[in-house]
Amino acid sequence: xxxxxxxxxxxxxxxxxxxxxxxxxxxxxxxxxxxxxxxxxxxxxxxxxxxxxxxxxxxxxxxxxxxxxxxxxxxxxxxxxxxxxxxxxxxxxxxxxxxxxxxxxxxxxxxxxxxxxxxxxxxxxxxxxxxxxxxxxxxxxxxxxxxxxxxxxxxxxxxxxxxxxxxxxxxxxxxxxxxxxxxxxxxxxxxxxxxxxxxxxxxxxxxxxxxxxxxxxxxxxxxxxxxxxxxxxxxxxxxxxxxxxxxxxxxxxxxxxxxxxxxxxxxxxxxxxxxxxxxxxxxxxxxxxxxxxxxxxxxxxxxxxxxxxxxxxxxxxxxxxxxxxxxxxxxxxxxxxxxxxxxxxxxxxxxxxxxxxxxxxxxxxxxxxxxxxxxxxxxxxxxxxxxxxxxxxxxxxxxxxxxxxxxxxxxxxxxxxxxxxxxxxxxxxxxxxxxxxxxxxxxxxxxxxxxxxxxxxxxxxxxxxxxxxxxxxxxxxxxxxxxxxxxxxxxxxxxxxxxxxxxxxxxxxxxxxxxxxxxxxxxxxxxxxxxxxxxxxxxxxxxxxxxxxxxxx
Amino acid sequence: xxxxxxxxxxxxxxxxxxxxxxxxxxxxxxxxxxxxxxxxxxxxxxxxxxxxxxxxxxxxxxxxxxxxxxxxxxxxxxxxxxxxxxxxxxxxxxxxxxxxxxxxxxxxxxxxxxxxxxxxxxxxxxxxxxxxxxxxxxxxxxxxxxxxxxxxxxxxxxxxxxxxxxxxxxxxxxxxxxxxxxxxxxxxxxxxxxxxxxxxxxxxxxxxxxxxxxxxxxxxxxxxxxxxxxxxxxxxxxxxxxxxxxxxxxxxxxxxxxxxxxxxxxxxxxxxxxxxxxxxxxxxxxxxxxxxxxxxxxxxxxxxxx
Numbered sequence: 001x002x003x004x005x006x007x008x009x010x011x012x013x014x015x016x017x018x019x020x021x022x023x024x025x026x027x028x029x030x031x032x033x034x035x036x037x038x039x040x041x042x043x044x045x046x047x048x049x050x051x052x053x054x055x056x057x058x059x060x061x062x063x064x065x066x067x068x069x070x071x072x073x074x075x076x077x078x079x080x081x082x083x084x085x086x087x088x089x090x091x092x093x094x095x096x097x098x099x100x101x102x103x104x105x106x107x108x109x110x111x112x113x114x115x116x117x118x119x120x121x122x123x124x125x126x127x128x129x130x131x132x133x134x135x136x137x138x139x140x141x142x143x144x145x146x147x148x149x150x151x152x153x154x155x156x157x158x159x160x161x162x163x164x165x166x167x168x169x170x171x172x173x174x175x176x177x178x179x180x181x182x183x184x185x186x187x188x189x190x191x192x193x194x195x196x197x198x199x200x201x202x203x204x205x206x207x208x209x210x211x212x213x214x215x216x217x218x219x220x221x222x223x224x225x226x227x228x229x230x231x232x233x234x235x236x237x238x239x240x241x242x243x244x245x246x247x248x249x250x251x252x253x254x255x256x257x258x259x260x261x262x263x264x265x266x267x268x269x270x271x272x273x274x275x276x277x278x279x280x281x282x283x284x285x286x287x288x289x290x291x292x293x294x295x296x297x298x299x300x301x302x303x304x305x306x307x308x309x310x311x312x313x314x315x316x317x318x319x320x321x322x323x324x325x326x327x328x329x330x331x332x333x334x335x336x337x338x339x340x341x342x343x344x345x346x347x348x349x350x351x352x353x354x355x356x357x358x359x360x361x362x363x364x365x366x367x368x369x370x371x372x373x374x375x376x377x378x379x380x381x382x383x384x385x386x387x388x389x390x391x392x393x394x395x396x397x398x399x400x401x402x403x404x405x406x407x408x409x410x411x412x413x414x415x416x417x418x419x420x421x422x423x424x425x426x427x428x429x430x431x432x433x434x435x436x437x438x439x440x441x442x443x444x445x446x447x448x449x450x451x452x453x454x455x456x457x458x459x460x461x462x463x464x465x466x467x468x469x470x471x472x473x474x475x476x477x478x479x480x481x482x483x484x485x486x487x488x489x490x491x492x493x494x495x496x497x498x499x500x501x502x503x504x505x506x507x508x509x510x511x512x513x514x515x516x517x518x519x520x521x522x523x524x525x526x527x528x529x530x531x532x533x534x535x536x537x538x539x540x541x542x543x544x545x546x547x548x549x550x551x552x553x
Numbered sequence: 554x555x556x557x558x559x560x561x562x563x564x565x566x567x568x569x570x571x572x573x574x575x576x577x578x579x580x581x582x583x584x585x586x587x588x589x590x591x592x593x594x595x596x597x598x599x600x601x602x603x604x605x606x607x608x609x610x611x612x613x614x615x616x617x618x619x620x621x622x623x624x625x626x627x628x629x630x631x632x633x634x635x636x637x638x639x640x641x642x643x644x645x646x647x648x649x650x651x652x653x654x655x656x657x658x659x660x661x662x663x664x665x666x667x668x669x670x671x672x673x674x675x676x677x678x679x680x681x682x683x684x685x686x687x688x689x690x691x692x693x694x695x696x697x698x699x700x701x702x703x704x705x706x707x708x709x710x711x712x713x714x715x716x717x718x719x720x721x722x723x724x725x726x727x728x729x730x731x732x733x734x735x736x737x738x739x740x741x742x743x744x745x746x747x748x749x750x751x752x753x754x755x756x757x758x759x760x761x762x763x764x765x766x767x768x769x770x771x772x773x774x775x776x777x778x779x780x781x782x783x784x785x786x787x788x789x790x791x792x793x794x795x796x797x798x799x800x801x802x803x804x805x806x807x808x809x810x811x812x813x814x815x816x817x818x819x820x821x822x823x824x825x826x827x828x829x830x831x832x833x834x835x836x837x838x839x840x841x842x843x844x845x846x847x848x849x850x851x852x853x854x855x856x857x858x859x
Contacts, residue, residue, distance in 0.1 A: 139604070139605065143588065216635045217635030240812065241718070272716065281715055281717075470593035
């Protein structure tokens with residue numbers, strides 16, 4: 001009586017087993033198979049589907065702090081300036097032209113006529129002044145308000161020491177002229193304005209309707225209320241799933257925009273994301289698992305994309321703890337790291353071995369001072385410091401945040417130190433926020449660090465090692481370095497400024513508060529039909545230049 | 554019965570209060586806070602931020618404030634997602650996890666009870682072995698292996714499904730099977746055990762002697778008692794399955810509450826941590842109460858008033 005049921009179940013089980021155990025066929029190429037079915041036919045809208053990492057926190061440029069948010073805000077907003085698609089150098093945005101005073105302290109921006117929000121309200125110099133006032137209002141508690149601190153009195157206003165905003169260096173000369181006055185020369189200001197969302201205007205007239213300017217997280221960023229001024233407007237937002245941006249007909253340069261829509265998928269898991277790419281749900285991933293890099297090199301090289309990225313992977317020393325307070329010990333540890341072998345065998349994503357803190361080729365700057373020397377020299381230095389062959393070297397620990405990739409790098413370097421210098425460095429991992437707390441309290445001997453530039457300028461990497469910088473975290477204090485830093489800012493032009501940076505980079509390689517390990521790369525999978533995405537060092541790709549081959553328009 | 558339920562409710566309220574208090578203080582004593590970030594902010598900006606959220610007030614005061622707003626049913630704003638409240642996040646995400654959980658549970662019960670019953674009836678035959686093997690597989694192969702394998706086979710190679718997402722009905726199939734598979738295994742083992750015990754009892758023999766068909770004996774007489782172990786397992790299991798699975802939701806990119814539950818702790822999103830913990834605690838307590846009542850109904854030997 002139960003027989004038919006039994007056989008049905010057996011069949012079901014077999015079916016499941018077959019599903020699980022199916023041998024990996026030659027994988028479908030990303031552009032075909034189900035991808036082709038899912039992709040719009042020729043003549044349909046041109047939709048770019050992008051894996052965008054974590055769910056965006058919010059869409060308020062004054063509130064958010066992360067990369068996924070930045071990628072979305074680039075579509076929904078535009079600042080005074082925009083970015084060149086190939087090297088991110090400043091291009092006209094809402095400002096059609098600008099002038100800098102000879103002393104480098106006053107910037108005058110001329111706004112284009114007809115600039116407007118997506119609801120048709122005009123954008124004037126008042127919009128910008130009021131936006132920056134909101135960003136600096138203490139009660140708002142904007143985390144990135146310090147991006148505006150270069151402007152005269154902005155810091156004092158932000159810290160509540162000054163309450164009269166008219167004394168802050170933002171002035172509306174007339175409806176279409178905005179004047180910004182600085183504390184001191186800030187040679188990278190235009191790059192900062194072009195790249196960083198803290199300089200975007202916000203729709204004051206909308207924000208006022210939803211609880212006022214000094215409140216965080218009001219309903220103005222909901223999809224039904226949102227107003228922006230970028231090449232795209234917010235069409236839909238399904239939290240933890242996808243955010244849809246559609247072309248904005250009121251954008252001043254809308255004729256140049258070729259994509260109809262961008263779909264930003266919130267995908268935190270690299271493996272899931274890679275599978276979505278394989279089924280054609282995505283045209284571009286946010287990341288690619290390290291284990292897949294070699295597979296892509298062999299199977300779908302046309303979809304593997306490795307771009308240089310303006311970031312440094314390094315180990316901080318706590319230079320106040322013996323024996324790391326001894327420059328010779330730091331140099332010995334730094335020289336014993338075989339960077340070539342590390343990037344070839346461990347990280348495997350085309351990373352560039354780092355022999356200096358600055359990236360070789362940042363906006364025309366390449367450091368000449370390099371960390372070079374034989375392992376033999378490292379051994380001699382260690383012996384000279386009192387630890388011949390590593391004897392008597394105290395038990396130190398390397399702190400890193402819990403992650404498979406950081407662990408692999410740390411283990412490889414631990415091996416190198418053991419083999420080359422005969423010293424044993426322990427490894428300690430901590431969950432991300434615990435690790436940040438420990439770092440901030442400087443309760444470590446060595447610490448894994450990373451730094452990604454906010455804009456393409458060597459200043460980004462050199463400013464953190466000044467004595468009072470909050471991200472220094474090494475205890476490194478050097479009066480010469482601080483003096484050079486100030487001198488660079490005061491330099492009349494970039495040639496003179498870069499000459500000072502050469503001295504600073506040389507000093508860092510000499511003093512070694514950190515061990516530079518490698519310069520990052522961005523390793524992603526991208527469908528070859530995506531056009532207009534250039535290697536830009538920051539992984540920013542101004543969307544008005546992006547388009548898809550084999551699609552409409 | 555009434556006295557039993559009232560006293561259990563009071564006990565649950567006390568337990569809930571303890572859970573809330575412990576969670577509130579524990580999450581505060583974890584190193585790092587909601588605004589700990591790699592790029593350090595100036596102490597002044599950090600002060601502005603903390604003042605904005607009332608984190609600058611004494612801890613006992615914040616605790617009382619939290620209890621008061623909780624009394625009004627307000628779980629507070631999320632720190633990580635400033636433009637959403639915890640109530641909204643739970644309201645958005647819980648139905649998704651519950652839908653997935655209900656589908657998975659249905660799958661688990663149908664497969665698990667059928668297999669378990671078959672295994673008990675055909676004890677020590679190949680059917681039993683197949684069912685037991687299935688049970689062992691379900692228990693020992695984790696969902697993060699089954700999930701990607703099914704996606705590889707059915708989504709990437711055959712193209713029947715999306716690799717992940719939660720858009721159309723087809724997107725429900727793979728996650729429900731994977732999650733259900735993990736629960737089907739213990740259900741089938743518990744059913745088998747329960748049924749074996751019942752099938753050996755006198756009233757079954759009596760039913761056979763009266764000439765009842767084997768199918769009728771199993772469905773009408775044996776299952777009611779044989780499923781008792783499954784029912785006590787289901788209480789906590791349903792709470793777990795309804796509040797989402799972090800692993801499944803991550804593999805399939807499902808906007809459920811399970812991911813929020815785990816990520817809120819990493820983000821030190823104090824209010825969201827508390828909100829999800831309260832949700833989970835309430836569900837577990839409620840479902841355990843339901844289980845006790847159902848068990849009393851299924852098994853006359855259990856008496857509620859003791």
